């Protein structure tokens with residue numbers, strides 16, 4: 417398992433000084449300044465670099481999808497994987513637009529995908545079990561998924577990438593994310609359950625009722641251990657994302673987190689390795705109510721607020737140019753001295 421170190425804060429004052437000395441009123445670039453500070457802390461240098469940005473989408477099926485918790489049926493997972501491989505999904509479009517290299521991983525889709533050369537094959541099984549009457553996965557499967565996530569990141573890092581985004585596909589996975597968020601953030605389940613792919617009001621009540629029954633069946637203590645929560649309610653793609661995120665942080669990469677489901681994987685990683693928070697940028701806040709709560713729990717602000725609720729890593733891909741802008745102002749903007757612009761104190765003296 418990864419062992420993530422908190423970033424060395426000795427450089428913090430120098431970084432802040434550099435940001436404050438750019439030719440702008442102090443703080444005027446708002447969130448861009450926070451992003452630049454985060455990347456500078458990770459990279460421990462005053463010349464920031466984003467190399468070979470990558471996006472990894474983990475796909476898997478969920479037994480809970482058969483309990484009427486999603487507006488779509490389970491086959492959509494494999495159909496969307498094929499769509500990813502043919503370049504037709506939202507994540508393909510946005511990654512292409514921003515020159516982000518896209519990797520698709522079979523983490524445990526309920527189909528035989530062995531003859532798809534464009535796919536990274538890491539399947540841990542043909543979908544999880546329904547967590548309504550037992551654990552979604554065994555500890556052994558969970559261990560394999562975490563390890564597979566680490567392996568994928570190692571390969572991506574070896575290409576020279578230092579910034580990596582994570583996304584997912586798996587019908588039913590907002591249900592897993594709701595359970596994980598409720599338990600790891602110590603929140604009432606009701607506050608963490610949303611409409612996913614588009615449930616109506618009565619379908620939402622049914623989803624909440626099913627998930628409440630699962631919660632009552634397992635009776636895990638509030639603030640349970642991350643692995644216990646993951647094996648009981650997780651998905652293979654969520655476990656693989658957790659392992660991947662931890663390894664990326666350990667390697668000193670910038671970790672770009674997408675929406676509700678990716679953040680639930682992050683919550684597991686954070687429960688196991690709190691220092692991972694130093695390496696993460698939360699790219700957007702999803703319409704799923706549990707996502708906003710999870711971001712509040714972590715004490716972080718999202719880059720974008722676009723009322724998106726798709727997943728696949730789309731929030732990461734559309735936030736990427738904003739992150740690039742943060743790096744560019746930090747590297748390229750002139751300081752007051754360089755540009756011969758009067759600083760605030762000088763103006764006050766006049």
Ligand SMILES: Cc1cc2ncn([C@H]3O[C@H](COP(=O)(O)O)[C@@H](O)[C@H]3O)c2cc1C
Nearest residue numbers: 486488584585586587588589590612613727
């Ligand atoms: C066509 C389609 C494309 C998607 N791309 C991402 N998701 C998103 O929706 C699913 C989670 O929602 P729920 O828990 O309600 O099933 C995940 O697959 C997620 O990635 C999609 C869903 C659909 C239907």
Ligand SMILES: O=C(O)c1cccnc1
Nearest residue numbers: 675676677702725726727
């Ligand atoms: O926020 C997300 O990641 C999300 C929300 C709804 C459906 N799929 C994904």
